[in-house]
Amino acid sequence: MTQKKSNIAPSEAENFSRRQFLLGAGALGLSAAAYSALASAIADAPLRAKAYAAAQPSRKQAFQPIPFPDTEQARIGHLFRRAGFGITKQELTHFTSVGIDGAVDYLVEYQETDNSALDLRLAALPLNMTRPQDVPQWWTLRMAFTQRPLEEKMTLFWHGLLTSSFAKVGQGMAMYDQNQMFRARALDTYDVILKALARDPAMLIYLDNRLNRRQAPNENFARELMELFTMGRGNYTEQDIRESARAFTGWGLDPARKFLYARPQHDTGSKTFLGRTGPLDGDDIIDIILQQPATARHMARRLFSFFAYRDPSPLLLDRLAATFTRTRYSIKAVVREIFYSEEFFSDQAYRALVKSPIELVVGMWRQTEMDGDGRSLSGMASSMGQAILNPPNVAGWPGGEAWINSTTLLQRVNQAFNVSNQFVQRGLRDPQSASALLLAAPPEQLVDTLAAQLLDGNLPGGERTILVQFVRNLDSASSAAARRNPERVSSVLYLLLASPDYQLA
Amino acid sequence: MHITRRDMLKAGAAVSVGAVVAPSLFRRAHAAAAVDPPSDPTRYAGRTLIVVQMAGGNDGINTVIPYASGAYYSARQNIAIPQAQVLTLNNAVGLHPSMTALKSVWDAGKLAVVQGVSYPNPSSSHFEAMDIWRSADPKGVVRDGWLGRYLEKLESSQRKAFAGLALGNQLPGELLSYEYPVPTVESIQSYQFLSRVQGSDLARRRTQALMDMYKAFPSETPFAGLFDATLNAAADSSEALQRSNAGYVPAVTYPQNNSLSSGLKLLARAIDARLGLKVGHVSIGSYDTHANQTADQSRLLQGLSDALGAFYEDLKAHGKDQDVVVMTWSEFGRRVQSNGSGGTDHGSATVQFVMGGPVRGGLYGEYPSLTNLDNGNLKFTTDFRSVYATLLEEWLGVNADLVLGGRYPRLGFLQSVSSPAA
Numbered sequence: 001m002t003q004k005k006s007n008i009a010p011s012e013a014e015n016f017s018r019r020q021f022l023l024g025a026g027a028l029g030l031s032a033a034a035y036s037a038l039a040s041a042i043a044d045a046p047l048r049a050k051a052y053a054a055a056q057p058s059r060k061q062a063f064q065p066i067p068f069p070d071t072e073q074a075r076i077g078h079l080f081r082r083a084g085f086g087i088t089k090q091e092l093t094h095f096t097s098v099g100i101d102g103a104v105d106y107l108v109e110y111q112e113t114d115n116s117a118l119d120l121r122l123a124a125l126p127l128n129m130t131r132p133q134d135v136p137q138w139w140t141l142r143m144a145f146t147q148r149p150l151e152e153k154m155t156l157f158w159h160g161l162l163t164s165s166f167a168k169v170g171q172g173m174a175m176y177d178q179n180q181m182f183r184a185r186a187l188d189t190y191d192v193i194l195k196a197l198a199r200d201p202a203m204l205i206y207l208d209n210r211l212n213r214r215q216a217p218n219e220n221f222a223r224e225l226m227e228l229f230t231m232g233r234g235n236y237t238e239q240d241i242r243e244s245a246r247a248f249t250g251w252g253l254d255p256a257r258k259f260l261y262a263r264p265q266h267d268t269g270s271k272t273f274l275g276r277t278g279p280l281d282g283d284d285i286i287d288i289i290l291q292q293p294a295t296a297r298h299m300a301r302r303l304f305s306f307f308a309y310r311d312p313s314p315l316l317l318d319r320l321a322a323t324f325t326r327t328r329y330s331i332k333a334v335v336r337e338i339f340y341s342e343e344f345f346s347d348q349a350y351r352a353l354v355k356s357p358i359e360l361v362v363g364m365w366r367q368t369e370m371d372g373d374g375r376s377l378s379g380m381a382s383s384m385g386q387a388i389l390n391p392p393n394v395a396g397w398p399g400g401e402a403w404i405n406s407t408t409l410l411q412r413v414n415q416a417f418n419v420s421n422q423f424v425q426r427g428l429r430d431p432q433s434a435s436a437l438l439l440a441a442p443p444e445q446l447v448d449t450l451a452a453q454l455l456d457g458n459l460p461g462g463e464r465t466i467l468v469q470f471v472r473n474l475d476s477a478s479s480a481a482a483r484r485n486p487e488r489v490s491s492v493l494y495l496l497l498a499s500p501d502y503q504l505a
Numbered sequence: 506m507h508i509t510r511r512d513m514l515k516a517g518a519a520v521s522v523g524a525v526v527a528p529s530l531f532r533r534a535h536a537a538a539a540v541d542p543p544s545d546p547t548r549y550a551g552r553t554l555i556v557v558q559m560a561g562g563n564d565g566i567n568t569v570i571p572y573a574s575g576a577y578y579s580a581r582q583n584i585a586i587p588q589a590q591v592l593t594l595n596n597a598v599g600l601h602p603s604m605t606a607l608k609s610v611w612d613a614g615k616l617a618v619v620q621g622v623s624y625p626n627p628s629s630s631h632f633e634a635m636d637i638w639r640s641a642d643p644k645g646v647v648r649d650g651w652l653g654r655y656l657e658k659l660e661s662s663q664r665k666a667f668a669g670l671a672l673g674n675q676l677p678g679e680l681l682s683y684e685y686p687v688p689t690v691e692s693i694q695s696y697q698f699l700s701r702v703q704g705s706d707l708a709r710r711r712t713q714a715l716m717d718m719y720k721a722f723p724s725e726t727p728f729a730g731l732f733d734a735t736l737n738a739a740a741d742s743s744e745a746l747q748r749s750n751a752g753y754v755p756a757v758t759y760p761q762n763n764s765l766s767s768g769l770k771l772l773a774r775a776i777d778a779r780l781g782l783k784v785g786h787v788s789i790g791s792y793d794t795h796a797n798q799t800a801d802q803s804r805l806l807q808g809l810s811d812a813l814g815a816f817y818e819d820l821k822a823h824g825k826d827q828d829v830v831v832m833t834w835s836e837f838g839r840r841v842q843s844n845g846s847g848g849t850d851h852g853s854a855t856v857q858f859v860m861g862g863p864v865r866g867g868l869y870g871e872y873p874s875l876t877n878l879d880n881g882n883l884k885f886t887t888d889f890r891s892v893y894a895t896l897l898e899e900w901l902g903v904n905a906d907l908v909l910g911g912r913y914p915r916l917g918f919l920q921s922v923s924s925p926a927a
Contacts, residue, residue: 208796211845495715500732
């Protein structure tokens with residue numbers, strides 16, 4: 001099969017395609033300018049705003065990012081949403097005084113942070129790591145209670161990029177072991193990560209490389225290694241896939257499902273891959289792939305879009321790709337550079353990502369300081385479209401606006417309802433709890449206190465007015481005694497957690 | 506509280522950079538489309554298209570088996586289906602032995618089998634190929650879905666909350682529209698506002714405050730249109746679905762432990778409840794049979810066939826079989842030569858099924874040669890957009906050329922059609 005589009009420059013392909021696709025556009029009666037703007041608007045989400053602005057000079061201001069509030073509180077909150085799973089009250093107080101640079105250091109150099117409380121908590125639970133329902137619970141609790149948020153966030157990044165799934169891998173330790181491998185190498189260099197991945201039992205099962213033999217090559221892993229894990233489409237040919245599949249022949253599993261290099265099954269013959277010829281093996285393939293500029297750019301884009309926003313400029317990508325290459329593929333160097341960049345703290349980044357379900361569920365849990373075994377959390381995330389350790393396919397979750405549809409938005413709103421009720425229930429038992437202390441707060445104070453904790457103190461005025469008015473109406477309908485009604489706290493918390501603002505990271 | 510484009514695009518700029526195209530451009534395109542000869546609303550009003558996605562790349566060669574071909578048996582020594590087991594359709598091809606339920610539909614003359622389906626320079630990447638089938642644009646320029654574009658062409662009277670419906674918790678790309686948020690439903694029970702279930706005055710006011718907050722969210726920012734329109738769609742459609750709760754009782758026993766059959770059962774209920782469903786979508790996965798294909802594909806095809814068979818019988822019992830057409834698709838077929846893992850690697854052309862009361866059963870499109878190949882893959886004979894065009898124009902009553910951005914031959918697999926358009 002011929003490789004699609006690899007020899008066509010993007011702009012050329014696009015122009016041709018627009019013409020081709022909109023054959024019927026004459027019938028639409030569009031002017032040439034509008035027609036071209038329509039096509040480019042459809043072509044590429046990041047281009048839409050520009051295309052719109054170009055076609056409508058009078059409405060250039062139609063798309064406004066949400067301004068990044070100029071407060072340390074907002075910067076710390078933003079950093080902990082992106083590098084972690086939302087900030088707790090204590091963390092907010094502590095790191096606001098430490099400052100942003102100290103907070104970045106704390107997050108990135110996480111191996112210096114003691115995490116033994118988490119280990120003790122997990123050890124106390126009857127979890128069986130061979131069971132497909134226990135590993136998500138275990139991991140969700142790690143996210144919720146870790147002192148090393150970036151360690152878990154990077155593990156989530158790798159799980160979404162270098163996917164495997166219980167659905168195919170099946171019961172046993174392989175999925176847990178892979179997750180631990182990602183955690184142990186979370187900020188390592190990418191060659192180390194990829195070489196571990198190519199020997200990882202879950203991956204060998206998930207993409208069938210355990211069946212890849214000299215006499216019977218199986219291309220599944222070789223294809224996704226290039227298409228999804230490194231270079232991206234358009235940078236290799238179908239022939240490169242077939243040749244690299246030969247290089248990974250014999251990389252399989254022993255009967256105990258541990259990595260086994262089966263020499264008799266390995267094709268020692270000469271292969272030609274991306275212009276290099278020789279008796280290449282899998283490690284050679286990974287080394288050659290990493291030398292490709294496309295890999296550096298791909299990783300720069302994946303990391304930046306995960307942490308900051310989805311359409312980084314080519315210049316920014318060049319900068320991050322150069323760091324990746326200069327540091328011999330250091331993930332830590334790229335991640336650190338992202339957190340130190342101006343772009344990360346720019347308007348374009350603020351509330352510019354849709355929280356993934358697991359981020360949302362864990363974030364609500366952390367921010368309302370819930371406790372317990374967290375058994376229901378991964379199931380909630382699953383109902384919102386993200387079953388961790390069971391991604392929908394090898395490309396992981398598409399993310400962004402694809403997280404939002406009528407069912408997933410209902411589940412998000414409903415989880416906010418559950419959490420707000422639990423928060424208030426706890427408050428009724430403990431008079432010193434945060435929710436108990438809010439029972440009698442005046443409407444403005446009630447709303448502002450919760451918004452400070454949950455939304456960087458940055459609740460748009462229109463929404464704040466609605467909330468304050470809601471509480472006033474509730475209060476005016478009740479006697480003074482009934483004003484300690486727990487419903488006023490749970491309702492405000494519900495509305496804040498269910499708000500559009502809280503769905504954004 | 507019907508969602509109109511106007512609501513969604515209130516303030517004229519409530520568009521998400523990620524998901525929604527600049528409104529004025531779409532409004533212009535939409536208005537222009539209205540000069541199209543108007544469809545006959547009564548003729549097309551009660552019609553539904555159900556789309557079943559077989560995700561992962563179904564091996565068409567072992568689905569509709571060229572059992573009379575020696576080339577088939579030599580290319581697939583480890584996974585060939587023995588001639589005696591094939592459910593023969595004619596003297597050349599037959600269905601996989603696990604598809605007895607669909608064979609009954611075939612025998613009743615209500616199953617069309619479209620052969621050799623793909624498009625020029627097919628992609629062998631799952632994700633690129635799925636995008637192509639969903640957008641109906643092999644060039645990868647257009648991002649919205651062919652069915653999303655169809656829904657945008659509906660007259661306002663037909664734009665019910667449930668004109669489109671996807672099963673599951675992800676909106677499939679074919680139903681993506683930049684002006685019409687299509688509801689997705691995973692289960693009826695969970696498809697409602699928990700805060701409203703209590704039914705108290707407080708619950709009602711709380712839900713209203715939530716809707717007000719979504720409206721107050723700054724409309725010029727990214728995601729505003731997406732959030733507000735989706736929440737409104739959720740509110741409307743969950744009310745409609747809960748109201749439809751009573752009444753429908755399946756007339757057949759749908760297969761158990763089969764996500765496709767539970768999806769189809771929910772779609773049957775939506776059809777029975779007259780929720781205005783025009784297009785429904787359900788997906789069933791794991792057709793990516795790189796290894797161990799014989800057992801896996803047999804199980805998958807049996808699940809598909811049993812679920813479709815039950816759906817058809819259920820519709821018939823409810824007097825709806827003449828109102829519903831089902832189409833299956835998969836992003837690609839698989840290589841002619843099987844691999845050494847008892848499986849097949851990514852290929853190109855595959856088969857599609859079209860099923861329903863209005864279908865004229867039979868084989869459509871030519872079965873590709875098993876020996877004259879393109880780099881080991883079948884050369885396609887039928888463009889998938891011909892299948893789409895036939896359904897759009899002859900079943901759903903819209904100008905297919907406008908939806909598909911070009912003209913494709915009609916295939917004539919629907920009974921009401923006198924002759925395929927030139």
